[in-house]
Amino acid sequence: MEWVIVIIILAVIIFFISRFRIVPQAQVYVIERLGAFHAAWGTGFHVLVPFFDRIAKKVSIKEQVVDFKPQPVITKDNVTMQIDTVVFFQVIDAKQYTYGVERPLAAIENLTATTLRNIIGELELDATLTSRDVINTKITAILDEATDRWGIKVNRVELKNIIPPREIQDAMEKQMKAERERREKILQAEGDKKSQILVAEGEKESKILTAEAHKQAEILRAEAEKQAMILRADAVRQQKILEAQGEAESIAMVQQALADSIVKLNDANPNSQVIALKSLEAFAKAADGQATKIIIPSEIQGLAGLASSITEIAKKS
Numbered sequence: 001m002e003w004v005i006v007i008i009i010l011a012v013i014i015f016f017i018s019r020f021r022i023v024p025q026a027q028v029y030v031i032e033r034l035g036a037f038h039a040a041w042g043t044g045f046h047v048l049v050p051f052f053d054r055i056a057k058k059v060s061i062k063e064q065v066v067d068f069k070p071q072p073v074i075t076k077d078n079v080t081m082q083i084d085t086v087v088f089f090q091v092i093d094a095k096q097y098t099y100g101v102e103r104p105l106a107a108i109e110n111l112t113a114t115t116l117r118n119i120i121g122e123l124e125l126d127a128t129l130t131s132r133d134v135i136n137t138k139i140t141a142i143l144d145e146a147t148d149r150w151g152i153k154v155n156r157v158e159l160k161n162i163i164p165p166r167e168i169q170d171a172m173e174k175q176m177k178a179e180r181e182r183r184e185k186i187l188q189a190e191g192d193k194k195s196q197i198l199v200a201e202g203e204k205e206s207k208i209l210t211a212e213a214h215k216q217a218e219i220l221r222a223e224a225e226k227q228a229m230i231l232r233a234d235a236v237r238q239q240k241i242l243e244a245q246g247e248a249e250s251i252a253m254v255q256q257a258l259a260d261s262i263v264k265l266n267d268a269n270p271n272s273q274v275i276a277l278k279s280l281e282a283f284a285k286a287a288d289g290q291a292t293k294i295i296i297p298s299e300i301q302g303l304a305g306l307a308s309s310i311t312e313i314a315k316k317s
Contacts, residue, residue, distance in 0.1 A: 019048040021055070028094040030057040040094045059094040063155060066105060070163065071113045073120040075128055082163040083120070085112050085139070088156040089147070096151030104150060108143070112157065115142045125164065132159050 022045050023029050029041040033053050048054070066089070070082040087108060091097045101107045119138050120128055128135070136157055144154040164172070 015050065019050055021046045021048060026060060026062045028059045028061055028091075029055050030059060030094050030098045032056040037095060037099065057094070057098045059091050059097055061091050061094070063088060063090040066108065067160065068109045068112060070161065071116060073117050075120055075123055075125050077124045079125045079168060080165060081120075081125075081128070081168075082161070083116060084160045085116065086158045086160050087112060087143070087154060088158075089152050089154045091151055092153045093151030096149065098151075100150040104152065107150065108147065108152070108154075111143060111146055112139065115139050125168070129162060129164075132162075135159055 021029065021041070023041050023043050025043050027043070029046070031038045031041060031048070031053055032055075033049070037056075038053060066087045068085050068087065070084040072080055073083055074080050089108065097104060116135075116139060119135055123131060123135075136159060139157040140154055143157060147154055
């Protein structure tokens, strides 16, 4: 009997120990007592009352990501396309999440699909393809408001893929191809234009530089000729100055010699015979010159006497 008692005691201990609960981080336990909501346990140690309490639901309060399958939607211009969405949500009230809706994810999916159809139905195809941010913002606001009573906070909704019909895709591809070809031609034309402009500007600059070089060469040549002419003129002027100075000095020396000879003659007190002899020498020099006419002085009849005087002077010397 003792071992039975031991077993019963161990079973009771194990049972009570099994009533201990440790709630991990980022989770909330919804507790029911006698079938009614009792509490929402947060992180930490808790104890269930035996036979009265039970864990109704374990709720994760971390942000969750749900990728819903593509939904068929019709645009304002009657184009049917497939759009799949990604919803980012977080449970903020475990009680409402547990008791507010039976299948929360299915509810969010259906609500997303109907909201998406309403929004896309107001847009045309081109606007749908280019207004992802607008559509995301509208869906997020509508879902966030609708899921408040479920204890869910919708943080963001993203359109993952927008798949138009095959014929629309083909038309869009052709349009994009034509647009790329048009841009290519425009870029090529602009490139050719810029190339021609650069070539023309290069030729213009080359001609300007060539003309400027010729101009500078002409200016330098003219300056050189000017300097050469100035130097030649200076040389000629210096030569003439030197020649004039030489002639002046020569004349001055001759005049000085004549003056000295006159002074010496005056100092020697020459007689008439000497003066006559000098006159005769001067006459001889004049006769030996290139003059075509010779003026003979009136005293020429005294030349014979002058000759005899010269003879006597020669004898005395």
